[in-house]
Amino acid sequence: MILARVDGMVVSTVSHPSLRGCRTVICQPLDEAGRAEGAPILALDPHSAGQHQRVLVSTDGAATRRLVGDPRSPLRNSVIAVLDETS
Amino acid sequence: MQLARVIGTVVATKKEEAMQGRKLLLLRPLLVDEADPPRLRDGAGTVVATDSLGAGPGETVLYCQGSSARQAAGLQTVPVDAVVVGIVDTVEVSRHRIHPAQP
Numbered sequence: 771m772i773l774a775r776v777d778g779m780v781v782s783t784v785s786h787p788s789l790r791g792c793r794t795v796i797c798q799p800l801d802e803a804g805r806a807e808g809a810p811i812l813a814l815d816p817h818s819a820g821q822h823q824r825v826l827v828s829t830d831g832a833a834t835r836r837l838v839g840d841p842r843s844p845l846r847n848s849v850i851a852v853l854d855e856t857s
Numbered sequence: 858m859q860l861a862r863v864i865g866t867v868v869a870t871k872k873e874e875a876m877q878g879r880k881l882l883l884l885r886p887l888l889v890d891e892a893d894p895p896r897l898r899d900g901a902g903t904v905v906a907t908d909s910l911g912a913g914p915g916e917t918v919l920y921c922q923g924s925s926a927r928q929a930a931g932l933q934t935v936p937v938d939a940v941v942v943g944i945v946d947t948v949e950v951s952r953h954r955i956h957p958a959q960p
Contacts, residue, residue, distance in 0.1 A: 771905040771939055773867070773883070801903045802864050802883050808902065817871055826869060826881070826905055832924060833936030850936045851872030856883060857865050 771828045773800045773856065776819045776849075780812060788835075788843035792816055795849065797827050802856065813847035814838070826851040860887040860897065860945065863916050867905055875935045879907045882941060884920060895953035906939035907932070917956055919943035 774797035782789065795815045801807040804824075813827045816837060828834075831846040838845060865883035869876075886900035897917075904920070909929075912918045918941045920926075926940040927933055948956035 771881075771937065773903060773905055799903075802885070826867065826872070828936045828938050830924070830927070830936045830938040832927070836934075837936075848936065850876060851869035854868045854870050856867050 771826050771850065773802075773853070774798055774811070774813075774825055774827045775800055775804075775806075776815075776821055776823050776825055777810060778821070786844060788838040788840040788845060789814075792838060793818070795819065797825065797847075797849070799827075800824070804856075811847055813849050814845060815849040817849055817852050819849055819852050824853040824856070825849045826853060858919050858921050858942065859900075860948065861885055861904065861906075861918055861920050862887055862899075863912050863914050863918060864903075865914060873936055876907075876937075879935070879937075880909070881905055882908045882912060882918075884918065884939075884941075887917065889950055889955070894950055895955050897948070897955055904939050906941050907935075907937050908941040910941055910944055912941055912944050917945040917948070919945060 778796040861884035867881035887897040890898040
């Protein structure tokens, strides 16, 4: 999993059916000090994290396919937690 | 599997139901330093991993990434992609003990 900050949101009308019903957010990976680290990624967000909130993103494709209920979904990243603190 | 140093902890209240009660650690991957083989240097990328072994900040651990991480006991239905699978006692490279660091 990676620490990330929610930087934005993506809306797509023409998309794979498994993308419907769950919002997609732009997540900027962070290091331990909260500095941006690497390129932003997209992730499904069932927790409705707000703009600039810190989240935990999992790249577990099996869990994401379970989340959308489609065993043939091409999606891989999902937000699995909204962070309280890191130390 | 990879070596990493525990650099912190992560706390989240709002999370997947299956993640309740799981300890989260912040890891910095470690690589053998090619310029100075008897040492480990920091790798790129910060990783968050679940830990059931009781590792703490400053310790060197072994972790697994990817779907193999879920093979660890009791994680089959948990959306994790990184798990601490060992706490490292020693590391030896070319007959040099590089962990714990020699004085």
